[in-house]
Amino acid sequence: MSVLWDDENKEVTEEDLHLVHTYYANLYSQPTVSLTEAREQVRTLTLIDKGVSKEDNTRLEELLNAEELRDTINDLPSDKLPREDSLPVEVL
Known part of the structure; x- marks a missing residue:
């Protein structure tokens, strides 16, 4: 694949891909928690x-x-899938 296009038919640049990568890397990275916060979380749980x-x-x-x-x-x-691998709601 040499070129990606977005929903508005605009070419996706390497910078765009870098921003997407950074966004999801930050979203799914483990946040730093202090020892005090970790102890409080355990106590709460x-x-x-x-x-x-x-x-x-x-x-x-x-x-x-x-x-x-x-x-x-x-x-x-409407127009949604209950799960990624399931049938649309309208079919149900």
């Missing part, structure tokens, strides 16, 4: 209840009924 109540577990294991499934599908945005 230990306060979170890791269990699910019996009532919640029973509800989570129930099968969806047709009405719940229809309502969920109707609430999905």
Whole structure:
């Protein structure tokens, strides 16, 4: 591939690609956290209840009924894929 074009049919330059690379490298890089912040995060996480109540577990294991499934599908945005490898909402 020798040339890339954007949505407006403009050629993408090497500088553009560098900016894209920098953006995503920063987005997905691990942020620096001080020892104090790390300890606070661990302390906070230990306060979170890791269990699910019996009532919640029973509800989570129930099968969806047709009405719940229809309502969920109707609430999905149009012209979007629920997942990258799935069917468009309109097909559902």
